Amino acid sequence: MVVEQLNDMATKGFVAYDSTIDQEVHVMTSALCFLADSPMHAEITNTHVPGNALNSCRYCVLSSDDLKSRQKLAYLAKFAQKNSPGSDCPNPLRTMEETKENSKKLWTETKETLNLDKLNAKSAKLAVRDQINLRFSKQVFNFQSEKIALLAAGEELPTRFEQDIPQKLVDMEEKEPKRMFNAYLELKGFDSVKDTPVEVLHVFLLGPTCQHGPILFKFSWQRF
Incomplete structure (x- = not known):
C-alpha cells in the first residue's frame, strides 16, 4: 500500500495548498532516499x-x-x-535488476529443494535475502515438517498434503505474484544501491x- 501511494505520488501527483501564493498546487515527487540503520x-x-x-x-x-x-x-x-x-x-x-532476479531465484530454490539449509546456502551465494519472501518460504518448510510428522506418526495424510506448496501460496503466486516479494523493489525512481545513504556512525x-x-x-x- 505504501509503495503504491509513493508511486502514485511520483507519476500522478496530488493536490496541496500553498500558503505563499494562497492557492492549490499540483505536487509530484519521488522518494529521494531511505535514511535508516543497517x-x-x-x-x-x-x-x-x-x-x-x-x-x-x-x-x-x-x-x-x-x-x-x-x-x-x-x-x-x-x-x-x-x-x-x-x-x-x-x-x-x-544492481537493482540483479537483486530482483536473484530474489526470484531464491523462491525457485525453495520450491525445488524444500530445504531451509539449501535456501540459506543459495542466499549466501547470491548475496540476497528477501525478508518478505523468506516468510513465505518458512511457511513451505513448516508445511513440509507437518507432513513429515504425520507420516512418522503413521497417520493418513489429508488431501491438502498431496502437493508440496500450500495452496494459498500457489494461488498468491498465480494471481498476485508481486506480493511474494519485497514491494520496495517496485518503487519508481528508487535505486536500492544508490539511494540508501550509509549510516556513518x-x-x-x-x-x-x-x-x-x-x-x-x-x-x-x-x-x-
Whole structure:
C-alpha cells in the first residue's frame, strides 16, 4: 500500500495548498532516499545485515567464503578496495535488476529443494535475502515438517498434503505474484544501491575501529 501511494505520488501527483501564493498546487515527487540503520536498509534492499554476514556490503559485491576469511589480508584489501600494489581497485557494484532476479531465484530454490539449509546456502551465494519472501518460504518448510510428522506418526495424510506448496501460496503466486516479494523493489525512481545513504556512525567509525583495527594491529605487530 505504501509503495503504491509513493508511486502514485511520483507519476500522478496530488493536490496541496500553498500558503505563499494562497492557492492549490499540483505536487509530484519521488522518494529521494531511505535514511535508516543497517538492519532496516538490509530489509529494504534485499541484502544481508552486514555485521556478521558473508556478504557485508549492500553497495558492492564485497564477500567472503566464511567469517574467518574476513580476518585475512585478501578480504581487507577488497574491503579497502585496493589491489596488492596498493592501487585503487573498486569492487563491482550491485544492481537493482540483479537483486530482483536473484530474489526470484531464491523462491525457485525453495520450491525445488524444500530445504531451509539449501535456501540459506543459495542466499549466501547470491548475496540476497528477501525478508518478505523468506516468510513465505518458512511457511513451505513448516508445511513440509507437518507432513513429515504425520507420516512418522503413521497417520493418513489429508488431501491438502498431496502437493508440496500450500495452496494459498500457489494461488498468491498465480494471481498476485508481486506480493511474494519485497514491494520496495517496485518503487519508481528508487535505486536500492544508490539511494540508501550509509549510516556513518556505526558502519564507518565502529566498523574499522572495533573490527578491522585490531586485525591490522596484529599484522603490523607480527612484522617487528
